[in-house]
Amino acid sequence: MTHRENYLRTVQFRHPEWIQIDICINEAMWNYYGRELETVLLRHPAVFPDYKKRSGLDNLPKFDLDRLNTERVVDRWGCTWVFPIPGMDGAVVGHPLEDLDDLAAFVPPEPDIPVWTAEQYEAERKRVQAQKKRGRLVTAGTEHGFLFLRHTYLRGFENAMLDYALDEPRLADIYRMILDYWMPFVRHHVKRGVDVMAFAEDLGTQEATIVSPEDFRRWIKPAYAELMKPCKDNGVLVYLHSDGKTLDILEDQIEAGVDIVNPQDLCNGIDNIKRRIKGKACIHLDIDRQFVVPKGSPRDVDDLIKEEIMELGSPEGGLMMVAGIYPPTPLENLDALCTAAEKYREYWR
Numbered sequence: 001m002t003h004r005e006n007y008l009r010t011v012q013f014r015h016p017e018w019i020q021i022d023i024c025i026n027e028a029m030w031n032y033y034g035r036e037l038e039t040v041l042l043r044h045p046a047v048f049p050d051y052k053k054r055s056g057l058d059n060l061p062k063f064d065l066d067r068l069n070t071e072r073v074v075d076r077w078g079c080t081w082v083f084p085i086p087g088m089d090g091a092v093v094g095h096p097l098e099d100l101d102d103l104a105a106f107v108p109p110e111p112d113i114p115v116w117t118a119e120q121y122e123a124e125r126k127r128v129q130a131q132k133k134r135g136r137l138v139t140a141g142t143e144h145g146f147l148f149l150r151h152t153y154l155r156g157f158e159n160a161m162l163d164y165a166l167d168e169p170r171l172a173d174i175y176r177m178i179l180d181y182w183m184p185f186v187r188h189h190v191k192r193g194v195d196v197m198a199f200a201e202d203l204g205t206q207e208a209t210i211v212s213p214e215d216f217r218r219w220i221k222p223a224y225a226e227l228m229k230p231c232k233d234n235g236v237l238v239y240l241h242s243d244g245k246t247l248d249i250l251e252d253q254i255e256a257g258v259d260i261v262n263p264q265d266l267c268n269g270i271d272n273i274k275r276r277i278k279g280k281a282c283i284h285l286d287i288d289r290q291f292v293v294p295k296g297s298p299r300d301v302d303d304l305i306k307e308e309i310m311e312l313g314s315p316e317g318g319l320m321m322v323a324g325i326y327p328p329t330p331l332e333n334l335d336a337l338c339t340a341a342e343k344y345r346e347y348w349r
Helices: 003-011 027-033 035-042 118-133 148-155 156-163 169-193 214-234 246-255 270-277 299-314 333-344
Strands: 021-023 071-074 079-084 091-094 139-145 196-200 238-239 260-262 282-286 319-325
Touching: 003 319, 021 027, 027 035, 027 282, 035 238, 035 333, 091 319, 139 169, 139 238, 139 260, 148 156, 148 169, 156 169, 169 196, 214 238, 214 246, 214 260, 246 260, 246 270, 270 282, 270 299, 282 299, 299 319, 299 333, 319 333
Parallel strands: 021 319, 139 196, 196 238, 238 260, 260 282, 282 319
Antiparallel strands: 071 079, 079 091
């Protein structure tokens, strides 16, 4: 069975052959471990089927260490970023709409999509269809922070929170501006015929949602539903990544149109996730990166993966897993994670 077929069977509860467990190595891990990290990856071809041994240390993946702590990058929306830790995401320190009086004159960027003729779309659909026949899952996705977080980038976090708290009338204009930017992007990829459209932004803190569930339902949920509707109308699966404690809005995400939800395991609680959404949508479980994987023993890692698969998995499907690996995660824990992925991914056999 191809990767694509197994993925689709998992999401659609059609008895996949294995549970997909994605282990994503952050760039900073290469700077931290170098060749030792490669040794672990090469030991687990079932987990890293596309990784090939590099000839020489200089050919190992690297993050651009030339990007200094003091460097500032301005994105297409005019938001200014700094990147304090090489290999890690940055933080926004310059907000073009810090003063809402600047909104009237603000010019958003053009959608980042090509302008194609009907003939070009037809050729692209044929190319995408050929990829599918070869077993490749065809996906497209937004940047991380596409809507709710983009509002915070534009306004600054405190100002954005006050927009919700004070019922700022111009908040609707900001949401409409962001939606109008993303809708052509979504329609473009739906027209291409992709299998999955992925949306990504963080909606939770360690303890709760960033805005109240009520504000999520008033502002964010209908915006999500609007953006996801072209996907739902055309048979494109919808994936939503969102870190943090999002337990109280997981069902709302599904109601908005999400087919694949991406909750973090321990901050939401394995039992809570099971109770709220098991069987209602496919769970792409984000494996702990705070305690067990970076700080526990290899046995702790194995026990965690086994527990999560036994509680949330099913021979019918509905569970995938993903682990982001960051320094200083011990290599023996990464090795244990890979071994557990291999050991339990077909647990029902």
